Every structure is written in C-alpha cells, then in structure tokens.
Amino acid sequence: MRIKLYLVITFVLMIMFSGTALADTITVDDDPGMNYQKIQNAINAASDSDTIIVYNGTYTENVDVNKSVTILSESGNPDDTKVQAASTSDHVFNVTRDNVTISGFNITGATVFEKAGIFLDEVKNNNISNNKISNNYQGLRLLNSDINTLNNNTASNNNNDGINLYNSSSNKLNNNNANFNSNVDGISLYESNNNNLNKNNVSYNREGIYFSESNNNTLNNNTVSYNREEGIILSDYSSNNTLNNNTVLNNKDDGIGISGSDNNKLNNNTVSNNKNVGISIFVSKNNILKSNIICNNTDLGFEFPSSEDNTIYNNIFNNENNTRITASSVTVNKWNITKTPGPNIVGGPYIGGNYWAHPDGTGFSQTCTDANNDGFCDSEFNIAENNNDSLPLTINASVDIEKYTNGEDADEPEGPTIQMGSQVTWTYNITNTGSVILYNITVTDDKLGEISCPNSSLKPGESMVCTKTGSAQSGQYSNLGNVTAEYKDDLCAEIPTSQISDSDPSHYSGLGYDHWAGVPATNPVLLIGVLGIAMLLFLRREQR
Structure with missing residues (x-):
C-alpha cells in the first residue's frame, strides 16, 4: 500500500x-x-x-x-x-x-x-x-492589453501612429x-490609464505624444521634438497625468497643449523653441505648472484661455512675449505660493513666484530691485486683471573675498610683523553673497598665482576657505587676492553665461636679519678712550 x-x-x-x-x-x-x-x-x-x-x-x-x-x-x-x-x-x-x-x-x-x-x-x-x-499602417498597437x-x-x-494604446493600462x-x-502621432493613448512612458524619443511625426480620455499616466524624461504640429497633447478629459523632466522643443505648433483636462502636473520640463506657444492650457482647471523652463518660443511662452484655478510657480519664462491675456479671456489663476525655503529654479534661497525675462534683458525679473537680497523682486508683477505674481523671482549675483595674513585682516600696511624666512599663511575666505548659485569659482593671487580651493561652486550664503603658505621676505610686502565666479544670467542656457569678481589686498612687514644681534652694547666713554689710545699708538709708530 x-x-x-x-x-x-x-x-x-x-x-x-x-x-x-x-x-x-x-x-x-x-x-x-x-x-x-x-x-x-x-x-x-x-x-x-x-x-x-x-x-x-x-x-x-x-x-x-x-x-x-x-x-x-x-x-x-x-x-x-x-x-x-x-x-x-x-x-x-x-x-x-x-x-x-x-x-x-x-x-x-x-x-x-x-x-x-x-x-x-x-x-x-x-x-x-x-x-x-x-x-x-501602425507600428505597434495595444488593444485592451495591460x-x-x-x-x-x-x-x-x-502611415499612422508609431505606437498606439487603446483601452490599455x-x-x-x-x-x-x-x-x-x-x-x-508618434505615441498615442486613447482611454488608457496608469501607463508609464520613460526616456522615449518622439520626433518628426505629425504630433508627438497624444492623450485622449487617458488618466493617471506618467511621462518622465522623454524628448519630443521637430513634430509638424504639437509636441505633447492632453485632451478630452485626460486628467491626473504627470509630466516630469521632459524636453519639448522645435515643434511646429505648441510645445505642450492641455485642452479640457484637469488636475495634471507639469514639473521640471524644458519647453523651448516651439513655433507657436510653449505651453497652452485651454478650458482646463486645477493644473499645476512647477519648475519648468519655458524659453524662446516664437509666438508666446504661455497662454490659458478660458482656464481657471491653475497654479503656476517657480517657472522660468524667457520669451519675447511670455503671456497673452485678453480682456475676454481673463480668469483667475494662482501665480505664486507663499514664501517657502528653496532653492528656487534660478538658485535663490526661497520659492515663491516665477522668473519673468525677455531674451533682450528687459524682463521684469531682470530689471527689478531686490533690496533685502531674498531673491524676490521688491514689487509684484501684474500679469492681467486678477492675475498677479506677488513674489516674482530675481537674480542677485555677488561674491566676496576676505584675505588674511597669519590670521590678520591687513588691508592696509604695515600689517603683522614677521621675521624674514618664517612661514606666512594667507587665508582666502570666499562667500556667495548673492541669491543664485555660483559656478567655476577661481581664486588667484597677484604674487602667488592660482590658489587651491575645496569647491568650485557655492550656493547662496555658502562659504569656503582657501589657503596658501610661503616664506616671509624682508621689508614691506603686499599681495592681492582675486576671486572670479560664473552664474546663469541667460537661464535658458545649459552653462553659466555671466561672470562676477571681487578682490582684497593684504600686507605684512618683513623683519630683516641683524648681524649685531646678540653683541653686548658698548659704553660710549669707554669707546672714545679706546679710540684715543689707538690713535696715540699710531702716532708714536709714525715718529719712529
């Protein structure tokens, strides 16, 4: 068994x-x-x-x-x-x-x-x-497939879509x-939810990425460019989608269009050089646009006809025309949040509103004053009726160098007295005193050459200490410390484009070596007596 x-x-x-x-x-x-x-x-x-x-x-x-x-x-x-x-x-x-x-x-x-x-x-x-x-006819199609x-x-x-999803999640x-x-379209979604599109390259189609009645999808790190019409479209009640870190450029119509779609989030996208509008929101509400760079779009940076209760903050707008709001299309949208610790999109210490620029340097954020150096313009920016940016961002770039010789801030001669041949330590304190990140920081000395430093960039308020040593020379000595740094003035550029500098002198007095040092002092009377005796001895010798 x-x-x-x-x-x-x-x-x-x-x-x-x-x-x-x-x-x-x-x-x-x-x-x-x-x-x-x-x-x-x-x-x-x-x-x-x-x-x-x-x-x-x-x-x-x-x-x-x-x-x-x-x-x-x-x-x-x-x-x-x-x-x-x-x-x-x-x-x-x-x-x-x-x-x-x-x-x-x-x-x-x-x-x-x-x-x-x-x-x-x-x-x-x-x-x-x-x-x-x-x-x-279609490249890759999903029907009711999850x-x-x-x-x-x-x-x-x-001939039609490159990749098409219909009722597929x-x-x-x-x-x-x-x-x-x-x-x-390059990629299209119809009635398709909870899909993740990551690092796709969508170019030279009629439209780039198209959503219709598609919700809760995520687009991360996609490049959408050179399409004959719009780059990315969310339409027909496509809601609760998230677009992060996408690059949308050189499309022949709008970069990103949202139509009849609510509660979408656009974060950290770069939307540039599109032939019509950078981002267009039409008959849509409760969308959030945060930390996007919207630059050099031909017609307009941003528009929102018949759209309300959208929140737009911490973005860079740098277009010839950033917004266009006609009297008939004025609705209430939120253009800043309350002052919040940053950094913000332009490197300043606080997050609030947006950075308003023009390529020719005449934008509100480029020309406003910032008396307290908090990274906000001193006055609000009026966009249209009932649409104000109360905390527009600005850039204040500055750097400070304070040079010390053996610990003394000796801007004027004579400075500390140092025995010739002894070690001298020069200290260079570098501080970012502005409201934006500084890059490619270089410290030099007119006598000592380039000075080694621990960092090449500093955030607002950060400091670093650089040092150099040498041997003291005799006499009055002076040298000049210099610092140069770069920052992003053209915020649509990937690399820093402007430079600032500062300098600070320092001095010391070098004490030379005394050959009689250590020899006892001689009494003057005794010295005269000795000299007299020597003279008498000399004369007697001559008489012989």
Whole structure:
C-alpha cells in the first residue's frame, strides 16, 4: 500500500512540473537544416514556455502568436532578421496570448487600415523589445492589453501612429524611438490609464505624444521634438497625468497643449523653441505648472484661455512675449505660493513666484530691485486683471573675498610683523553673497598665482576657505587676492553665461636679519678712550 502511495505522489509531481521540465528551444532558418523554415510552423509545434530562435534572413509571413512563447532573433540585430507581411491586410505579428516575448526583428509590410507590425490583442505580461517596426499602417498597437513592457523599439515611417494604446493600462514604454510616422502621432493613448512612458524619443511625426480620455499616466524624461504640429497633447478629459523632466522643443505648433483636462502636473520640463506657444492650457482647471523652463518660443511662452484655478510657480519664462491675456479671456489663476525655503529654479534661497525675462534683458525679473537680497523682486508683477505674481523671482549675483595674513585682516600696511624666512599663511575666505548659485569659482593671487580651493561652486550664503603658505621676505610686502565666479544670467542656457569678481589686498612687514644681534652694547666713554689710545699708538709708530 505504501509503495502505491509513493507511485501516486510521484505521478502527480511529474504532472505538476511537466510544463517547465519539457520547455524546449526550437530553431528557425530560411535555409534548410534547422527545425523549421517558418516562424509560424515553429509556433504551431511549440508548447507554452518554449523558446524559438530565428536565424538571420527574411521571413515573408503573417505570424499568429497564440502560445506563451519567447521568439528571439539569433543575432539580436533587427537589421539582419526581417519579418515581412505576406498579406498587407493582416498584422505581421498578431499576439493573442499572455507572457509572450518578441525581440530583435525588423517588422514591416502590414499597410492596410488598422493593421500593425505588432498587435497585442487583449493580452497581459508581454515583452516587446529591440525591434524595428516600419512601413506598416501602425507600428505597434495595444488593444485592451495591460501590464505589458515595450522597451528599446524603433517605430518609424508608419502611415499612422508609431505606437498606439487603446483601452490599455499599466503598461511600460521605455527607451523607444517613435519617429517619422506620417499622418498621426508618434505615441498615442486613447482611454488608457496608469501607463508609464520613460526616456522615449518622439520626433518628426505629425504630433508627438497624444492623450485622449487617458488618466493617471506618467511621462518622465522623454524628448519630443521637430513634430509638424504639437509636441505633447492632453485632451478630452485626460486628467491626473504627470509630466516630469521632459524636453519639448522645435515643434511646429505648441510645445505642450492641455485642452479640457484637469488636475495634471507639469514639473521640471524644458519647453523651448516651439513655433507657436510653449505651453497652452485651454478650458482646463486645477493644473499645476512647477519648475519648468519655458524659453524662446516664437509666438508666446504661455497662454490659458478660458482656464481657471491653475497654479503656476517657480517657472522660468524667457520669451519675447511670455503671456497673452485678453480682456475676454481673463480668469483667475494662482501665480505664486507663499514664501517657502528653496532653492528656487534660478538658485535663490526661497520659492515663491516665477522668473519673468525677455531674451533682450528687459524682463521684469531682470530689471527689478531686490533690496533685502531674498531673491524676490521688491514689487509684484501684474500679469492681467486678477492675475498677479506677488513674489516674482530675481537674480542677485555677488561674491566676496576676505584675505588674511597669519590670521590678520591687513588691508592696509604695515600689517603683522614677521621675521624674514618664517612661514606666512594667507587665508582666502570666499562667500556667495548673492541669491543664485555660483559656478567655476577661481581664486588667484597677484604674487602667488592660482590658489587651491575645496569647491568650485557655492550656493547662496555658502562659504569656503582657501589657503596658501610661503616664506616671509624682508621689508614691506603686499599681495592681492582675486576671486572670479560664473552664474546663469541667460537661464535658458545649459552653462553659466555671466561672470562676477571681487578682490582684497593684504600686507605684512618683513623683519630683516641683524648681524649685531646678540653683541653686548658698548659704553660710549669707554669707546672714545679706546679710540684715543689707538690713535696715540699710531702716532708714536709714525715718529719712529
């Protein structure tokens, strides 16, 4: 009886683990000698969890992936392993099962309406990576598909969208290129929520990234440029999305457009050199724009027709025309928060409102006064009726050097007295006395050359101490300490563009060596007597 029980247990365990135990690798090559010459035949023969290795070549077929398999090009190089649609009216890869991987292919030829290079149809947990998907109607399309990962794909020269998500949520799109897609978008989301788009490059499409009725998505570190119309669009009730650290530039229309969409957050984005408006908010409310750089947009930096209760603070506006508000479009928006410890976007000590500049240097923040050096203009900036920036930011760049000789602040001669040949220690105290970060700090001395310092940059209020030693010389000695530092005056530039400096002299008196030092002083009377006797002895000698 016990033996029978053991046999039953063994049989059950074999059934339980047969899936993993029997996982196999199947090879495909368009030349004879491998298991199969067609990818579809390999899938038909495969079991779930099998791996299909496809050798380089051209495979003309439409592939139905209806098993949970891994399909890899042997070389990993999509340039030498091409899958071309046998029928232009069908998807090249039609994925209808979960847990599929497709990687390393050049996928092309599904050109009929709504057909895609790769189509994920109501599936989950698939991994699509390192493919080149081109010359299809759509490059890569997800329909009712969640929790999939799309990494390092290039979707280019497709007739419609490069990458399209419809009613698909919680997907990850990382490091993809969606370029030169002709008629619609590089990446589009329709009714798709909780997706993460990270480090994608979306360029030379009609529109860059388009959201419609899509909520709670995150866009981080994407580059969206040179699209024929808008760069990024949130429309049709696309709410609670977050855009962080994206670069949106050189698009032919608006950089970022928000239309009929609320409660979105735009943080730390750079929006520059777009041909129309940098950021446009239309009929939308409760959006937050924080710490964005909005520069050199041709028509306008920012507009918000028929939009209210938006919060716009700690941004840099540096355009010929920063805002345009007509009397008919005036609504109430919030342009600053209460004074809060920073640093702010221009390096000042407090966060409040925005930095208002013009490329020619005539902007409000560039010309205002800041008597107490707190990084805010002394007066508020009136944008339009009921729209005031009460804490506009400004830049006050200054640096101070205080030089000491053996611990004394000897700006005037004679300074401390130092025995010739003794060690002299010069101390250079450097302080950022302005309201912006200082970069590339250099300390020199007119007699001693460059002085080594512990830091090359200082935040507002920070200090550092630099030192130099030498040997004292005889007589009155003076030398001059100098400090130069750079700061970002053109805040749209990536590198500092302006320079400031300060100097401070120091002195000492070098005491020379006395050859009679230590010799006892002689009595003058005795000295005269000795000299007289010597004279008499000399005269007597001459008489002989």
